[in-house]
Each structure stands twice: as C-alpha cells, then as structure tokens.
Amino acid sequence: MFAVRRLNVETAKRAFSSSAANATKVAVLGAAGGIGQPLSLTLKQNELISHLSLYDIVNGPGVAADLDHIDIDGKVTGYTPDNDGLKHAITDATIIVIPAGVPRKPGMTRDDLFNTNAGIVKDLATAAAQYAPKAHMAIISNPVNSTVPIVSEIFKKYKVYDPKRIFGVTTLDVVRASRFTSQLKGTSTKNEKITVVGGHSGVTIIPLLSQTGSTFTDDELKALTHRIQFGGDEVVKAKAGSGSATLSMSFAAARFVNSLLRALKGESGIIEPAYVRSPLFESKGLEYFASNVELSREGVGKIHDLGPLNQYEKQLLEAALPELKKNIAKGVDFVHK
Numbered sequence: 001m002f003a004v005r006r007l008n009v010e011t012a013k014r015a016f017s018s019s020a021a022n023a024t025k026v027a028v029l030g031a032a033g034g035i036g037q038p039l040s041l042t043l044k045q046n047e048l049i050s051h052l053s054l055y056d057i058v059n060g061p062g063v064a065a066d067l068d069h070i071d072i073d074g075k076v077t078g079y080t081p082d083n084d085g086l087k088h089a090i091t092d093a094t095i096i097v098i099p100a101g102v103p104r105k106p107g108m109t110r111d112d113l114f115n116t117n118a119g120i121v122k123d124l125a126t127a128a129a130q131y132a133p134k135a136h137m138a139i140i141s142n143p144v145n146s147t148v149p150i151v152s153e154i155f156k157k158y159k160v161y162d163p164k165r166i167f168g169v170t171t172l173d174v175v176r177a178s179r180f181t182s183q184l185k186g187t188s189t190k191n192e193k194i195t196v197v198g199g200h201s202g203v204t205i206i207p208l209l210s211q212t213g214s215t216f217t218d219d220e221l222k223a224l225t226h227r228i229q230f231g232g233d234e235v236v237k238a239k240a241g242s243g244s245a246t247l248s249m250s251f252a253a254a255r256f257v258n259s260l261l262r263a264l265k266g267e268s269g270i271i272e273p274a275y276v277r278s279p280l281f282e283s284k285g286l287e288y289f290a291s292n293v294e295l296s297r298e299g300v301g302k303i304h305d306l307g308p309l310n311q312y313e314k315q316l317l318e319a320a321l322p323e324l325k326k327n328i329a330k331g332v333d334f335v336h337k
C-alpha cells in the first residue's frame with residue numbers, strides 16, 4: 001500500500017516537473033486588436049502553449065477573461081499598462097508576438113504607418129530587451145521592413161541582440177501566394193507551395209513563381225505577381241476604412257508561432273518564410289531579407305538562398321532592393337536619431 005502510494009507521488013512529481021520543463025509562455029502585445037483577438041483565440045487552442053499572456057493598452061484583461069472560459073488546459077492572463085502590466089505580460093515569455101499598432105486605410109502605403117507604429121514597436125521592444133531578453137520576437141506591426149530593424153537596434157542598444165530570435169512575420173505573403181495561384185490554376189492550395197522572398201510591402205514582395213513547376217502566360221504571370229505583391233491592398237480596399245487583413249493574418253501568424261514552437265522543442269525540418277537578419281544581400285548593404293528559413297532550437301536555423309531566378313524575377317529583385325534598403329535605413333535611423 002505504502003509502495004503504491006509512494007509510486008503515485010513519484011509519478012505525479014515527474015509529471016509536474018516535466019510539465020514545468022515544458023512550460024511555454026507566449027505573449028501577444030496588441031491582443032485586443034483586429035489581429036490580436038482572433039490570433040489569441042487560435043493560440044489558446046495550441047497545446048504547445050501553457051500560458052497565453054495578453055497585453056493591450058485597452059481591454060487586455062477583458063480578452064483574457066473571455067478566452068479563459070474555454071475548456072482547454074493552460075493559463076490565460078491579461079494586462080494593460082497599469083501596475084507594470086507590460087513587464088508582467090512579457091517576463092519569462094518564450095515568444096512575444098507583436099501585432100500592436102495602427103492598420104492602413106485606403107490610399108495609404110505601409111510606410112505611411114511608420115510615424116505611429118515605429119514608436120509603439122520601439123517602446124515594446126525596449127520593454128522586451130529589459131524584461132524578456134531571451135524571448136523570440138515575432139513582429140507583425142507594419143511597416144515590417146522597418147519595424148524589424150527597430151527591434152534589432154533596440155536589442156543591440158541593450159546588448160541582448162541575438163539575430164536568431166528576431167523575426168518579421170511574412171507568412172501571409174506565402175499564404176496568399178498559395179491561395180491566389182490555386183485560384184488561377186484551379187488546383188488545390190495544398191499543391192501550391194510558393195516561395196516568396198524580399199520584404200513585406202508592394203514591390204519588395206517577390207514571389208518566385210518560376211520555381212513552382214507550373215507554366216504561366218506572360219499576362220498571367222504579371223497579374224498573379226501583382227496580386228501577391230498588393231494582396232494587402234485588396235483587403236484594405238474591401239474593408240473601406242475599417243482596417244486591413246486581420247483574420248487571414250491571424251491564421252498566418254498562428255501558423256508561424258506553431259512552427260516556431262515545434263522547432264524550439266527540437267523538431268527538425270520545419271521551414272517558414274521570415275524577414276530576418278540575413279547574409280543573402282549583405283554585400284549589397286541589406287542587413288535584413290525575407291526568405292525561407294529552417295527553424296531550429298535557437299530560432300533562425302539555416303537561411304535558404306533564393307534558388308534559380310528567371311529574368312522576370314531578377315527584374316523584380318532589382319526593383320525591390322533599393323526600396324528595402326531605404327526601409328531598413330529608416331528603421332535603424334529612427335532608433336539612433
């Protein structure tokens with residue numbers, strides 16, 4: 001009897017210590033917004049997350065209280081800036097996802113959001129550098145081409161910079177590329193895995209359709225490339241002033257977070273596109289570039305090169321590089337001004 005009881009205690013202890021070792025806190029900053037809410041709902045359903053921590057300048061606790069009624073194990077907490085809310089929200093986080101900031105209205109470019117969002121991202125990155133310097137940062141807030149350099153420069157300033165842990169989330173570009181190509185070709189999205197490289201805005205989004213194995217007429221190629229580059233505008237226009245992509249974005253971000261969590265736990269062979277510190281165009285003065293990245297226990301693993309490009313894609317790349325370089329410099333300068 002005593003032996004059985006002791007065994008149960010030992011088993012319970014082991015279960016507790018292994019669940020403590022697997023404890024994974026994911027923080028969403030901007031959790032009450034258009035992306036933040038559906039993203040948090042999806043993350044709540046992710047069994048790899050033991051603690052979902054939600055922060056927003058308004059309604060963080062409200063969204064958390066709501067999600068905490070879902071009968072799936074795991075802790076949900078919510079914060080506003082009161083009582084050191086941001087510090088509590090991010091301390092011990094494994095991943096911090098940032099969709100905080102304003103979205104576009106029709107007629108605006110992503111760069112038009114810089115004046116508002118750069119400051120928001122800088123403040124959140126400053127808190128992360130102080131209270132969660134080991135967290136993996138997944139940046140959604142636009143303009144991503146500039147906000148990722150902002151986060152990186154802040155982490156450098158606090159001497160906690162590890163480029164393997166800072167990602168611009170570009171998953172939506174490959175999600176759209178897959179969907180739009182399948183719509184054009186009448187195929188299943190499952191068979192349309194498209195590589196998209198560069199950055200996350202207009203001409204900096206470069207789909208490598210020549211690598212799909214499908215054939216396109218010149219007109220199809222131009223129209224499909226344009227649709228992938230400016231897919232965000234379709235949603236901004238359709239929402240007519242009430243915001244930009246939120247639901248497809250939360251789908252894309254949840255996929256990225258899930259892939260990163262699996263890789264951090266040791267699964268190999270997981271590849272997602274991401275805008276990261278990259279050697280690919282360093283010789284041309286670009287510190288950051290989006291391409292397929294093999295995720296690893298450290299975050300960024302192997303950065304894949306672009307593979308073979310046709311003449312059309314080489315032209316797209318030539319058009320993208322100067323714009324991307326300008327966007328990166330704008331983010332870096334913002335931190336050092």
Ligand code: NAD
Nearest residue numbers: 030032033034035056057099100101102103140141142249
């Ligand atoms: P939204 O306005 O609906 O939500 C933004 C949320 O951020 C709001 O709840 C707001 O209260 C909160 N917020 C503002 N300042 C904050 C701060 N300092 N700390 C914490 N929270 C703060 O906007 P949205 O539609 O969710 O879009 C958010 C951002 O994501 C925009 O910049 C948008 O352009 C960008 N976005 C990026 C992608 C991508 O592919 N990377 C896709 C879609 C949208």
Ligand code: LMR
Nearest residue numbers: 104110142232233244245
């Ligand atoms: C998108 O691609 O949908 C986002 O970057 C939001 C936008 O402004 O288009």
